[in-house]
Amino acid sequence: MFPAITKSVCRSAGRDLQRTQLARHCVRFFNGFSQDELPVEETPAPRVLITGGLGQLGSGLASLLRKKYGPDNVIMSDIVNPPRHVRETGRYIFADILDFKNLQEKVVNEGIDWLIHFSALLSAVGEANVPLAIKVNIEGMHNILEVSKQYKLRVFIPSTIGAFGPTTPRNPTPDLTIQRPQTIYGVAKVHAELMGEYYHHKYGLDFRCLRFPGIISAETPPGGGTTDYSTEIFHDAVTTQRHECFLEHDTRLPMMYIDDCTRATAEVMELPEHRLKQRVYNIQAMSFTPAEIYAEVKKHVPDMEIDYKPDSRQAIADTWPQVLDDTNARLDLGWNHEYDLPKLVTTMLTKIRAQKEGKQGTSAQINAAAI
Numbered sequence: 001m002f003p004a005i006t007k008s009v010c011r012s013a014g015r016d017l018q019r020t021q022l023a024r025h026c027v028r029f030f031n032g033f034s035q036d037e038l039p040v041e042e043t044p045a046p047r048v049l050i051t052g053g054l055g056q057l058g059s060g061l062a063s064l065l066r067k068k069y070g071p072d073n074v075i076m077s078d079i080v081n082p083p084r085h086v087r088e089t090g091r092y093i094f095a096d097i098l099d100f101k102n103l104q105e106k107v108v109n110e111g112i113d114w115l116i117h118f119s120a121l122l123s124a125v126g127e128a129n130v131p132l133a134i135k136v137n138i139e140g141m142h143n144i145l146e147v148s149k150q151y152k153l154r155v156f157i158p159s160t161i162g163a164f165g166p167t168t169p170r171n172p173t174p175d176l177t178i179q180r181p182q183t184i185y186g187v188a189k190v191h192a193e194l195m196g197e198y199y200h201h202k203y204g205l206d207f208r209c210l211r212f213p214g215i216i217s218a219e220t221p222p223g224g225g226t227t228d229y230s231t232e233i234f235h236d237a238v239t240t241q242r243h244e245c246f247l248e249h250d251t252r253l254p255m256m257y258i259d260d261c262t263r264a265t266a267e268v269m270e271l272p273e274h275r276l277k278q279r280v281y282n283i284q285a286m287s288f289t290p291a292e293i294y295a296e297v298k299k300h301v302p303d304m305e306i307d308y309k310p311d312s313r314q315a316i317a318d319t320w321p322q323v324l325d326d327t328n329a330r331l332d333l334g335w336n337h338e339y340d341l342p343k344l345v346t347t348m349l350t351k352i353r354a355q356k357e358g359k360q361g362t363s364a365q366i367n368a369a370a371i
């Protein structure tokens with residue numbers, strides 16, 4: 001099926017047959033002749049599978065990677081029927097991470113090189129359904145590591161500020177510190193970090209992980225976490241000018257605009273393996289309280305009002321970091337954020353105003369409509 005494989009065939013495959021199965025086969029064939037070591041212009045575009053792609057983070061990353069590697073090389077997957085625009089903008093397939101054979105089939109049939117694992121139940125949803133969170137966030141993650149090991153994939157599993165707990169130093173929180181989270185979401189993420197590191201150490205798996213802050217996005221709604229207010233406040237600013245915040249005014253948490261998050265993910269996946277001095281890195285962009293983001297929004301929406309009605313998510317937020325120390329990511333990975341609080345606020349308001357022209361509704365109605 002394949003020609004006799006020599007390094008020169010591989011180099012020519014990388015040059016002439018970019019994005020073909022042969023090129024990928026060649027890259028994997030030689031030990032010590034990994035994709036990292038091919039000259040950039042000879043590196044075939046990776047075939048990327050994103051699990052849980054219909055959540056808050058998936059489509060932004062798919063769009064960025066499709067611009068880099070071509071629309072056919074980046075495959076979104078999830079277990080739900082996608083909205084029409086998702087099918088129109090690129091390839092979408094069904095992939096249930098709880099079904100190992102289904103995962104194997106997708107990886108083989110699609111010729112996957114990189115697996116970006118976004119399927120999860122977030123912190124608040126996880127507390128509401130612990131058995132399902134254990135299944136998806138722990139058992140599903142085991143399947144992801146196992147299939148990645150079996151097919152020698154480069155795998156990215158994000159972690160979170162939720163992987164820390166009340167005994168962690170909160171300001172700043174270093175990469176290596178006490179991790180005793182009190183949510184099933186956090187427990188599963190610590191487990192994922194440790195399992196990924198273990199598979200790397202034991203089997204040489206190319207596992208990569210960034211601990212994300214709360215992510216804020218205009219195009220996709222948050223999926224049921226403790227930081228969701230930081231996206232919802234913008235929808236309310238544009239529609240009702242009134243936001244009911246489920247956290248106290250002075251609850252400081254690390255946050256990040258989605259474009260920084262997707263760029264960081266692409267950048268860490270693209271780095272040659274030798275650049276990674278550790279497998280799990282904190283990344284940080286900004287930290288603010290509800291009162292501080294409200295004050296910034298009010299500069300643009302003077303009639304904006306806010307009420308504080310803390311709910312069960314307050315107890316979770318009280319155990320999370322206020323500021324992540326991301327010195328190592330900046331040194332080793334070249335990480336740098338582009339969005340601070342003022343830039344976040346102008347960007348979010350501009351995007352949501354453009355989206356909502358002619359529409360009215362609360363954040364809950366808009367999010368329901370978006371789903």
Ligand SMILES: NC(=O)c1ccc[n+]([C@@H]2O[C@H](COP(=O)([O-])OP(=O)(O)OC[C@H]3O[C@@H](n4cnc5c(N)ncnc54)[C@H](O)[C@@H]3O)[C@@H](O)[C@H]2O)c1
Pocket residue numbers: 051052053054055056057058077078079080095096097098117118119120121122136140158159160161211212213214215216221222223224225227
């Ligand atoms: N959004 C954030 O603020 C944030 C912050 C830190 C880390 N993260 C991490 O980033 C990743 C993506 O987060 P998100 O906000 O996009 O999550 P999300 O909740 O918005 O989306 C998760 C997706 O997983 C899918 N899913 C559930 N069960 C599945 C199954 N059995 N098989 C396949 N897919 C399944 C859901 O349908 C959903 O589309 C998660 O691992 C999350 O922990 C997110």
Ligand SMILES: C[C@@H](O)[C@H](N)C(=O)O
Pocket residue numbers: 122123124160161162185212213214215224225226227228
């Ligand atoms: C912080 C993050 O992991 C997610 N947004 C949550 O709140 O659960």
